[in-house]
Amino acid sequence: MTLNHKKFFTSVITALFLSGGMMSIAHAEDDDDYYRAKPAGNKTWQTECGSCHVAFPPRLLPAESWRAVMNGLDKHFGSDASLDEASTREITTYLEKNAGKRRNDVAGKPLLRITETHWFKREHDEVSQNTWKNPKVKSPSNCAACHTGAEKGNYSEHGIHIPR
Amino acid sequence: MFRKIIVSIPALIAAVLLSTPAHALTPEEVLADFKNEAKQESPAFQEFSATRGEQFFKQKHGQEWSCSSCHTNNPAATGKHAKTDKPIEPLAPAANPERFTNNKKIAKWFKRNCNDVLDRVCTSQEKGDVLTYLLTIKK
Numbered sequence: 001m002t003l004n005h006k007k008f009f010t011s012v013i014t015a016l017f018l019s020g021g022m023m024s025i026a027h028a029e030d031d032d033d034y035y036r037a038k039p040a041g042n043k044t045w046q047t048e049c050g051s052c053h054v055a056f057p058p059r060l061l062p063a064e065s066w067r068a069v070m071n072g073l074d075k076h077f078g079s080d081a082s083l084d085e086a087s088t089r090e091i092t093t094y095l096e097k098n099a100g101k102r103r104n105d106v107a108g109k110p111l112l113r114i115t116e117t118h119w120f121k122r123e124h125d126e127v128s129q130n131t132w133k134n135p136k137v138k139s140p141s142n143c144a145a146c147h148t149g150a151e152k153g154n155y156s157e158h159g160i161h162i163p164r
Numbered sequence: 165m166f167r168k169i170i171v172s173i174p175a176l177i178a179a180v181l182l183s184t185p186a187h188a189l190t191p192e193e194v195l196a197d198f199k200n201e202a203k204q205e206s207p208a209f210q211e212f213s214a215t216r217g218e219q220f221f222k223q224k225h226g227q228e229w230s231c232s233s234c235h236t237n238n239p240a241a242t243g244k245h246a247k248t249d250k251p252i253e254p255l256a257p258a259a260n261p262e263r264f265t266n267n268k269k270i271a272k273w274f275k276r277n278c279n280d281v282l283d284r285v286c287t288s289q290e291k292g293d294v295l296t297y298l299l300t301i302k303k
Contacts, residue, residue, distance in 0.1 A: 051250075052245050052247075052248055052250055053245070053248040053250055054250070074279075077247075078247075079247070079276070079280055080275070080276040080277075080279035080280050081276060082272075082275060082276060083272070084268070084272070138248070138249050139247060139248055139249070141247075141248055142248050142249050142250075144250075145249070
């Protein structure tokens with residue numbers, strides 16, 4: 001690689017980093033956008049975390065929560081979701097990199113359930129008990145029951161359809 | 165510079181070889197492997213049985229779920245995760261040719277699901293019985 005090439009690549013990479021940084025600042029200003037923003041996907045994360053449930057957006061939990069989830073996959077909310085070492089490592093790195101910034105420990109332990117975060121509760125406080133009990137919804141972890149774009153990482157209000 | 169290229173060629177070949185998915189198996193080859201393993205696990209091993217496999221598949225084994233809790237009683241149909249309702253592609257190879265063609269996936273799901281359904285690993289006899297049953301199912 002010549003010196004000019006090197007300079008060019010360095011500036012492209014710097015520009016990419018800067019634009020990424022600016023985007024996250026912009027998103028942080030608006031709470032909803034911050035949590036809804038779609039990170040660059042990761043194929044292993046999408047496949048492995050998306051086989052039994054929607055691959056939940058990494059921003060919904062802080063890094064220490066994701067680390068705890070990934071360390072306990074053999075007992076994952078009552079189910080064995082264990083993975084090989086290489087996939088576990090790759091997914092953990094991806095989650096850490098794109099995790100939310102707010103810690104939300106309970107009694108010194110990282111929160112494991114997205115549904116127990118303040119953000120989730122606030123965003124869903126208008127959802128009636130009947131909706132949560134609807135067999136078509138079944139579980140609050142079933143994002144796609146109401147968020148029709150959840151599979152594609154789209155949780156926008158326009159895509160909400162509450163089953164009756 | 166030249167040397168670097170020469171050194172990197174074998175590295176590139178190795179990378180391509182490593183990243184290529186493992187040779188796709190047929191469910192029959194997988195079954196043959198189970199048979200060899202079953203013989204090693206138990207000298208009394210005789211044959212796999214579709215009837216036994218079907219019973220194993222549809223019964224509970226002391227835990228909350230059976231195989232059919234998610235895969236339904238018709239393994240040629242689309243299943244549904246017992247907890248999250250997420251659709252599960254059909255399990256019977258006749259209905260879903262991707263099933264039982266990748267050893268890594270087979271090992272991953274038997275490990276997880278046997279733990280959930282039986283709270284232990286499955287024997288090769290059990291795995292072979294179930295696969296024998298699944299192979300009798302027509303689309």
